[in-house]
Amino acid sequence: MAADWESRAKAKRDAVLNLIPAEWRLKDIPSREEQKDVTGSYIQQFLTEPEVEITETDAVGLADKIAAGKWSAVEVTKAFCHRAALAHQLVNCLHEIFFEAAILSAQALDDYYAQHKKTIGPLHGVPVSLKDQFHVRGVETTMGYVGWIGTFEGVPNDPRRASFESEMVRELRNLGAVLYCKTSVPHTLMSGETVNNIIGYTWNPKNRYLAAGGSSGGEGALIGLKGSPGGFGTDIGGSIRIPAAFNGLYGIRPTSGRLPYEGMANSMDGQNSILSVVGPLATSARTLRLLTRSVLSQQPWLYDPLVVDMPWRDAEEQAIYEIIKSTSSKGRLSFGVLKTDGTVNPQPPVQRAIAMVAEALEKAGHKVIEWKPPSHRRIVDVVIKTWIYDGGKDVHGAFALSGEPISLQIKSSYGDKPKEEYTASQIAATNIAKRKIQKEYMDYWNSTAEETGTGRPVDGVICALAPYPAARPEKYDYYGYSLWVNGLDYTSVVVPVTTADKSLDQYAEGYVPISDLDKKTFEAYDAEIYDGAHVSLQIVGRKFTEEKMLAIAEYVGGLLGK
Template identity: 45%
Template sequence: MCKASWHERAAAKVADTASKIPPHWRLTPNDLQRARETKDLTGPFIESFLSSEEISITRLASDALVSKIASRSLTSLEVATAYCKTAAIAHQINNCLHEIFFDKALERAAELDAYLENHGTTLGPLHGLPVSLKDQFHVKGIDTTMGYVGWINTYQGISSSDKIHKTESQVVTDLLSQGAILYCKTSLPQTLMYGETINNIIGQTLNPLNQRLSCGGSSGGEAALQALHGSSVGLGTDIGGSVRIPAAFCGTYSLKPTPKRLPYGNIADTNPGQRSYPATVGVMGTSLAALKLVAKGLLDTEPWLRDPDVVPIPWRTDIETETLARADEKGRAIPDARPLKIGILYNDGYMTPHPPITRGLHIVSRALESAGHKVVPWDPPSHKAAADIHLAFLVSDGGHDVHKQLALSGEALIEPLRNVFEFKDPISAIEIQDLSIAGRNACAAYYDYWNSRSADDGQDVDAFVMPVAPHAAVIPGCYLYTGYTEVVNLLDYSACVVPVTRADKEVDVLDEGFQPLNEMDKKNWELYDKEKYDGAPVGLQIVCRKWEEEKIWAVGKIVDAVLREYERREGSIA
């Protein structure tokens, strides 16, 4: 009875969400069948359901959208309608949305157009910008399930709460105050703690660029929607790689700030009492400009006045400007100025990246050097050891919070997480203290290493580049190691993901003489299939020290410009 009950509740939720798609935007059974049979749903496929005007609007970057709305070249209603329709089609072919509230978005857009007409100015820097949200953010009048069946039509599983559909995350309030339009919430994995996107409500979200692969997680629906241009910018969260993994897998951009830089108040979470290594709100988008636009827009509201956890640091334009001044518009180092000094980590000593990732790292290295910047090897303390400390905190409650949420409906834990969240006793306060000391020591060792890299030339390393994962967008069920992302969470560093290239079966062949570092490395290497991975996006993360969001964004912009110029000059990135 219990099993049937949760299946029925999940099915009813899926049907309710689908019913919110306007009839004239619904696809035919033949269209849906074609989608199932098509490898790449992006570009020509999804655009076949859109008008030329809608394609033009949804191809614009976020900053261009707000500029055109402010100049009245486009109306908020035109933009919102184009994005709602594209998101509706994206969901039907890619299963990437948990919540749809297009009616509220269109009503809001009309109000913003009236505001601009009556006041002659915009409401704020995000005026008319559609922003999608991972399904952790509370929006008034809308469900937040976070992938749990037991949370449907409740407040975080509490069916008697007076907060049901009446709670708003602070970051949502701040987005609205700056003129944003909210229109949908995107899919995520049950528990949030998985590098793919699957739950018992909507099933699995795959990679729209290659449906044989995963879109990543936990903010997977966000990246999938953006790859389909159903969103130009959105918010996710990151506690172990959750805005970086999907962006890298789907060929988009993301910014992971240091925790407590952006407000996390009233955001649903797994094991929310674990505050030693908290999650952070991250920004994901189809352009680097989108990341700054939203991050700065949120900081301009002075969120630290309403959220006691937020550090009182506004967006520091001087740091951004100073960093950008070290390169020209094509990313080339400026003569007589200090070039960037960038570390490159090819292998963390535990898991060897697949050939497409290694090639991507070499591309970045060559492109930076050809642009006049300094590139140095990066061989820091063990990432595996740091990641193990971080994971120990994430599961320190013995899975009690996860199993409490599962028990609300009787739903099963998704298969990939059954070992990770096996129900057991929480660790003791003494163990927590020991782990805290180990984490502090790991951070200190990394800082010492970073500082030592200035010994050769007296110049500090500005940032380092490394894989997001040891593979491109992974084959579903084959994600074995999150050490490349979790180490950044343990260190609290700032990180930015930029797309670099695509896997190429003709170029990215296995090294027959490869010697695995360990059994897990051997298993990961054996999972590489050049045919399945062909065409998969290769994104890499750029990492700065903590509280350096402005700098990492600026470094990301320079690196991205260098890569695009390198591609133009060489004919292709290979």
């Protein structure tokens, strides 16, 4: 059995590499000791000047250039295919390549533009990458499982394998997007590191000693190397925000029911206490806005029964701009700042980033208060329970299809074999606990109106997304900073802040950890290894505040020079 899964995994891995044209293959790939950072000038050396210009333009700029007839969809698509191919060879970030189909799609878009002198939609000719949960016609979905190779979600001979597409894929095609690759995930999706037995480990391109994040780790790494201007991931415990943060990107975790999830592969399908949500990652905040607004223009609530009938709301976005322009004290924005959740303190680079953002906002005239919410530990406990409702039956069943081993990152949550399943009464009790905590947090948020001086509760909460700038392999031990957002179903946007600096980012001498988990986090920190790594934060808003939080993220990014 071992030889069988290994040979199947190798065949799949080789098949992906063989789809990269010979002229795009790298002869020598340096070790991380030889080249820690493969972003910027390193990857640029393998591209032409026009390819660099195209791939370092964000999606809004690409859409504008293509609509003006300055760039063709084909030349833009080829440039991103080339850069994506390089990215995969450097950090293992792709599960599926369909460059030829993408170029044919781009040519059809160019033909339409030539005939009608207009675009077919706001994403006309813009390449969009997808996490390997999305089903794309004619393209396999393995979700990192060897046992899913050659099947439809592990089911052999299922007729949907070659023809089925996820709802959002249909919508993206309608909008004119060019789909060209699917990106790597940790098998099961349940990890902040991306590792599986097909492609191995997905490395952080800014610092190849570190993780690219997970579970949308391939998206984070690919976009971090500018092999994509923007793409879509999913988030049930931080899986959009973690890769966005680790790779210095913008990313949004919307409230569940805002964007369509219909027809996507998943783990533990039917667990409805804490829903996984889909959202974009990108190199700019305005790209997140473009992608989110474009998808909503397709009225996804007509095609996905779980999507709320809520079109893009210009008024919500405009209200933020008006506040920013205002000179009155009641017109300023206000923020809560969470320096620690009391279980694990952020590592020094993350602590410095929190101070930087708070200082920038105060200097710009906005109100910043200390965030003292109800216990996050209680929220985190509820979320983790939902992951094991079935005792691990679903994920262990997927591993059993091939007999492949479970990565250490996944084994820590699911063990070597399934455990006892939750009863209906236990699930109901968990749901009640979740609702009570959500109400407590809502009441606390409302109470902050007394402190802000704006007549409103805080507009957002600034906090770490993880205690690390990026995790070291097999050392992602604490998810509390991302999980509380999922438990409350809040909207959260990641904003890049700075990079780690070994001369600035040191623990205080004699530092005493506040818990066993904090001790692990402290011991995992190495200022030399982390030097130069991206450091990002999340700004959390209340439910269904996507327009508001995207406007705030763009504004804060501007204050930071991002």
